[in-house]
Amino acid sequence: MKRVVLLSLACLVGCAHATKTAAVAKKDPEAKSAAPKNGEPKEGEPKKPAAVRDEMSTSATTKAMFKPDGLKVMQKALQDKKVEAIEVTGKFDTQTQEALRVFQKAQTLPDTGLPDFETLRRLGLEPDDVYQPSTPAERLGVQ
Amino acid sequence: MIAEAERPVEYGIAAAHEAALHPPPGLRWYRQRWLWVLLAVTLVVVGVRIALNPVATALLHRALADVDGYEATFDPVQVSIIPLSMTVPNLVVVQDDAKGIEPIVRVPHLEARLRWRKLLRGQVVASASLERAKFVITFGVSKVTPQLEEAARKGVEEIKKNEFNFGAILEKVIPLRVDRIELKDCEFLLTDATDGALPQFWVSEVQLVVDNLVTRKSLDEDVPLMLTMRALVAKTGVLKVLATANLHAEKPAFTGQAQLDGLRLESLYSWTKAKAGLAVKGDLNVFVNFNSAEGKLNGDVKVIARNIEVDAATGKLTDELKATIATLAVKVLSDRVEGREAIATVLPLRGTIERVDAQIWPTILGVIRNAFVQALDFGFADLPRATSPTKEGALPQLGKALDKDESAPKAQPTGGGK
Numbered sequence: 001m002k003r004v005v006l007l008s009l010a011c012l013v014g015c016a017h018a019t020k021t022a023a024v025a026k027k028d029p030e031a032k033s034a035a036p037k038n039g040e041p042k043e044g045e046p047k048k049p050a051a052v053r054d055e056m057s058t059s060a061t062t063k064a065m066f067k068p069d070g071l072k073v074m075q076k077a078l079q080d081k082k083v084e085a086i087e088v089t090g091k092f093d094t095q096t097q098e099a100l101r102v103f104q105k106a107q108t109l110p111d112t113g114l115p116d117f118e119t120l121r122r123l124g125l126e127p128d129d130v131y132q133p134s135t136p137a138e139r140l141g142v143q
Numbered sequence: 144m145i146a147e148a149e150r151p152v153e154y155g156i157a158a159a160h161e162a163a164l165h166p167p168p169g170l171r172w173y174r175q176r177w178l179w180v181l182l183a184v185t186l187v188v189v190g191v192r193i194a195l196n197p198v199a200t201a202l203l204h205r206a207l208a209d210v211d212g213y214e215a216t217f218d219p220v221q222v223s224i225i226p227l228s229m230t231v232p233n234l235v236v237v238q239d240d241a242k243g244i245e246p247i248v249r250v251p252h253l254e255a256r257l258r259w260r261k262l263l264r265g266q267v268v269a270s271a272s273l274e275r276a277k278f279v280i281t282f283g284v285s286k287v288t289p290q291l292e293e294a295a296r297k298g299v300e301e302i303k304k305n306e307f308n309f310g311a312i313l314e315k316v317i318p319l320r321v322d323r324i325e326l327k328d329c330e331f332l333l334t335d336a337t338d339g340a341l342p343q344f345w346v347s348e349v350q351l352v353v354d355n356l357v358t359r360k361s362l363d364e365d366v367p368l369m370l371t372m373r374a375l376v377a378k379t380g381v382l383k384v385l386a387t388a389n390l391h392a393e394k395p396a397f398t399g400q401a402q403l404d405g406l407r408l409e410s411l412y413s414w415t416k417a418k419a420g421l422a423v424k425g426d427l428n429v430f431v432n433f434n435s436a437e438g439k440l441n442g443d444v445k446v447i448a449r450n451i452e453v454d455a456a457t458g459k460l461t462d463e464l465k466a467t468i469a470t471l472a473v474k475v476l477s478d479r480v481e482g483r484e485a486i487a488t489v490l491p492l493r494g495t496i497e498r499v500d501a502q503i504w505p506t507i508l509g510v511i512r513n514a515f516v517q518a519l520d521f522g523f524a525d526l527p528r529a530t531s532p533t534k535e536g537a538l539p540q541l542g543k544a545l546d547k548d549e550s551a552p553k554a555q556p557t558g559g560g561k
Contacts, residue, residue, distance in 0.1 A: 058385075059432040059523040062400045065387050110327045110350035114371035114385050117354040118323060127354070127366045135367050135387045137396040137436035 058092050064136035067129070071096070074115055074130050077123040078103065195222045199229060211289050212239050213247075228256040245332075250276040258322070270323040277329070283336035308393045321356040335417070342413035346382070349374040360391040370399070380406025380427065394438040394496060400523060403429040408451070420462035421469065425451035432526040435496055442492035442499075443528045443554075447521060449485045451477070476510055478518040486510060487519040491528050491554030504537050505552040508544035516547050530554045 058065075067073075075088045075096055083106065084099035097113035104111040107122050117127045132139065200220040207215040218232040236248035252274040261268040301308075330347040351372040372384040386399025406427040408415070415423045426449050433442040453469040455462035477484045488509030494500040505528075513519045531553040543549040 057523050059400050059430075059526040061398050061432060061434045061527060062385060062523070065385075065398060110325050110352050110373075112350045112352060112371045112373040112383070114373065114383065116323075116352040116369065116371045117366070118352070127369075131366055131369065131387070133365045133367070135389050135396045135436070136398040137434045138389060138392075142434050142436045142439040142441045 061136050061140075063092075064140060065131060066092075067132055070130035070132075073125065074120070074123065075099075077120075077125055081123060192224075196220055203231065207236075213237065214239060225259070226256060227259050227262070228254055230254045245279045247279050247281075248276065249279075250274075261320075266320065267318065268320045268322050270321065270325075272323075272325045272327065273329060274327045275329065276326065278331045279334070280331065281334045281336045309390055309395045311393070319358045322354070324351075324353040324356065326351040335414075338417045340413065340417040342417040344411070344414065345375075345377055347375045347378065376403060376406055377410040379410045380404060386433075392437070394436070396436040398434045400433070400526075401429075401431040402523070403427070408448075412456070416456040419465065420455060420457050420459060421466055422454045422456040423451065424453075425449055428521070430523050430526060432523060433492075434527065438495045438497070440492065440494055440496050440499060441527055441530070443526050444490040444492065445487070445519070445523075445526060446490070447483075447485050447487040447519065449483045451484070451486065476514045478513050480518050483518075485513070485518070487513040489519070489526070489528050489551070491530075493530065493554050494557045500557045502554055504540055505554055508540055508552040511541075512544045512552060516545060517551075519551075525551065528552075528554050530556055532556070 069090070071092055072088050072090045075086055075090070078084070078086050078096070078099045079088065081103060083103045084095070086095055086099045089096075100115060100119065101111045101113040103123070104113070104119055107119070109116075109119055109122070115130060120127055120130055196219055199222045200217075203217070203220055207213075213236050215234065215236045217234040221230045221232070222228070223230075231253040232251065234248065234250040234253055235246045237246045250273050253271070253276075255269060255271045258268040258270075326349055329349040329351070330345065331349065333344040333346070335342050349372070351374075352370070354369040354371075355366055356368055368388045368390060370384060370386045370388070372382070374382045376382050381404045382401065383404075384399065384401045386397060386401075388395055388397035388399075406429075408423040408425045408427055412422055415421050428447040428449070430445040430447075431442065433440070435441070451473045453466050453473065455466040473486060476486045478487065488506050490506045490509075491502045492499050493502065509519070519525075529550065534555055535553075540552060544552045
């Protein structure tokens with residue numbers, strides 16, 4: 001028990017020291033470790049809100065699951081169905097997912113908001129209109 | 144036929160009697176034979192239709208009775224000819240030696256279908272759908288069947304010897320295409336029975352679709368297996384998974400991403416209290432990217448924990464100390480970006496599917512860089528993380544992590560492959 005208390009106190013002291021260092025580092029504009037961070041305002045500027053929330057984008061590898069125009073084709077099909085007002089962006093963004101969810105709910109399909117094969121068929125598309133015939137891992141390899 | 148039918152009216156009742164008793168030679172024999180055939184076919188169809196449901200129910204009872212360690216009950220099965228399908232209502236599976244514990248599976252509606260058109264061409268194309276199913280997994284109580292346990296043991300041995308060939312295993316299964324497996328509005332309850340407080344964890348509103356699961360490459364219709372999923376974790380975090388795979392190679396190839404968005408840590412109170420004696424507030428966001436082919440694996444797990452507050456869940460001194468230390472650590476390591484105050488990093492996973500190397504140094508340096516140099520972006524935009532061409536020591540990595548002009552800490556090469 002004694003050892004636990006001592007160890008905890010040591011950690012507390014360590015953390016407090018680290019906090020101080022961090023605070024000092026932040027004040028010193030020359031120090032590399034205190035360089036302005038993403039979204040952090042320069043001196044005198046008002047603070048900006050938190051980093052913009054990414055709209056369920058895709059990673060570089062997942063993007064390669066889709067055919068180059070696959071997402072646009074799907075968005076156009078969603079537009080034609082007039083389920084939701086949707087813009088053709090070619091991106092797998094929130095509006096596309098929400099439109100897919102609304103469409104899936106209307107069709108009593110599992111509403112994942114993600115394009116499964118049956119959803120695509122009911123949009124009048126074939127899976128290979130949107131998806132590549134093989135996985136990105138096979139096509140592009142793994143580094 | 145019309146003339147035949149009208150004859151009794153035309154000739155009167157006596158004439159009809161005469162015609163029935165003494166039909167013209169040749170016509171009498173044929174008429175009787177067709178009547179009998181028609182009657183027999185009708186009887187067979189009606190008999191089969193009547194017997195189909197009880198027979199299917201009995202067959203399913205027998206099949207489920209063979210599963211060791213579990214007891215299954217369900218309402219009478221309904222079989223449909225067009226479309227060819229079988230519906231199992233109210234399937235409940237209970238673990239034999241876990242009396243008093245909730246059923247491990249409860250499925251109000253399970254439906255399996257076969258496609259007639261494909262069946263007539265000699266292909267078995269099936270699909271299955273589960274609606275409002277509830278799965279209960281109790282750590283320390285739930286167990287797998289002996290058959291599954293044995294299969295898992297063999298699989299682990301083969302992986303260790305690097306002899307695991309998934310494509311070859313699939314070739315042993317009958318040629319089959321499972322067109323679609325879907326879970327609609329299902330939920331999973333995970334309980335830790337090894338802990339006296341029985342902490343619980345819910346994954347609810349599960350919507351899951353697996354498309355194109357085939358046992359032969361030739362059956363896949365030029366699209367790979369696809370998995371899409373959306374669920375609610377601990378009633379607060381939205382989980383989305385999008386993945387694709389080819390299971391026919393010696394080492395399966397797969398690519399995908401998973402995102403857990405906005406999981407409120409206070410919804411995990413029973414776990415944090417039971418395991419650490421702490422009450423944690425804040426929200427957790429996790430982004431996972433994975434890619435694997437020919438045995439090589441490249442994955443990244445980005446964790447962003449925002450607005451974290453830690454308190455002791457009990458009045459114990461040790462818990463109070465732990466909470467104080469954690470609060471200080473959060474204060475030091477958060478990025479102090481207004482509105483998020485996030486602790487964030489990326490954990491690179493490299494190596495092979497048999498031996499995954501979770502890289503600790505880039506992860507720790509990621510936390511430091513996020514806190515003092517550059518806040519980590521939200522989302523998948525910067526995934527996957529680059530891998531350094533040559534292996535670097537901890538100090539050079541630290542130097543780069545603290546340099547704003549350098550990119551985020553890179554994953555370290557590990558080799559690997561087939």
